[in-house]
Every structure is written in structure tokens, then in C-alpha cells.
């Protein structure tokens with residue numbers, strides 16, 4: 001999937017205005033993570049069955065980019081296996097590092113590619129992925 005700049009902006013704005021799956025689900029596994037540089041705080045809720053993600057939602061107090069990224073991720077990882085989700089996280093990170101990545105698996109999240117040009121904001125968009133790894137009990141120093 002390739003987006004024009006204009007369309008990318010629209011995709012991002014749509015997720016900011018209408019965040020998907022933004023919901024507190026206390027009964028699920030959860031993790032709260034922070035991005036002190038920007039003040040973003042996010043709690044991610046996740047349910048899996050076998051190794052498949054069957055429910056994913058979040059609460060966030062933060063900047064527009066952190067909200068957009070959480071919304072995109074919540075759509076992207078639904079019904080994916082944990083391994084598929086980790087692969088998506090890897091390609092998302094590669095994109096932000098301006099390295100080779102597979103945009104075809106990133107869905108709307110590929111609209112955040114330009115964040116690679118503003119390094120201080122990278123931690124805003126990687127925050128939901130940091131929460132994802134935290135729920136898995138894995139420390140991934142990239143996020």
C-alpha cells in the first residue's frame with residue numbers, strides 16, 4: 001500500500017478524531033507505559049486465545065500522535081498471532097528508523113512513516129508497541 005502525503009495526513013487525522021478500540025477493559029491482561037519526554041501515558045488491554053490476539057484496546061492520555069498510533073495498532077493486531085504481531089512491530093520500527101520495511105503488513109500505520117523525520121516524536125508512536133511487549137513480559141529496548 002502506498003499513500004500520497006495528503007492521504008497519509010487524512011488517515012492520521014481520522015485516527016486522531018475517531019480512535020478505534022479506545023476502551024478500558026479491566027478484565028484483560030494489561031500494561032501501563034509512559035513516554036516521559038512527551039508526557040504520554042498509555043494502558044493497553046489484551047486478550048489472547050492460544051497464541052492469537054482476540055481482543056486489544058487501550059486508554060491513553062497523550063499527544064495526537066500517540067493516540068493515532070494506538071488506534072492504528074489496535075486495528076492492525078486484532079486476530080493476529082503473537083509472532084505476526086511481533087513481526088509487524090519490527091517492520092513498524094524499521095520504518096521509523098528509515099530502514100527497509102514491508103509497508104504491506106502495516107495497514108494504516110504506514111501513514112506514520114514521516115515520523116522518522118522527527119526523531120523526538122518516535123517514542124510517541126512506538127508507545128503502544130512498548131505496552132504490547134510489556135504485556136508479553138518482554139523487554140524490547142527498541143520500544
Ligand code: ZN
Nearest residue numbers: 038040063124
Ligand atoms: Zn507524544
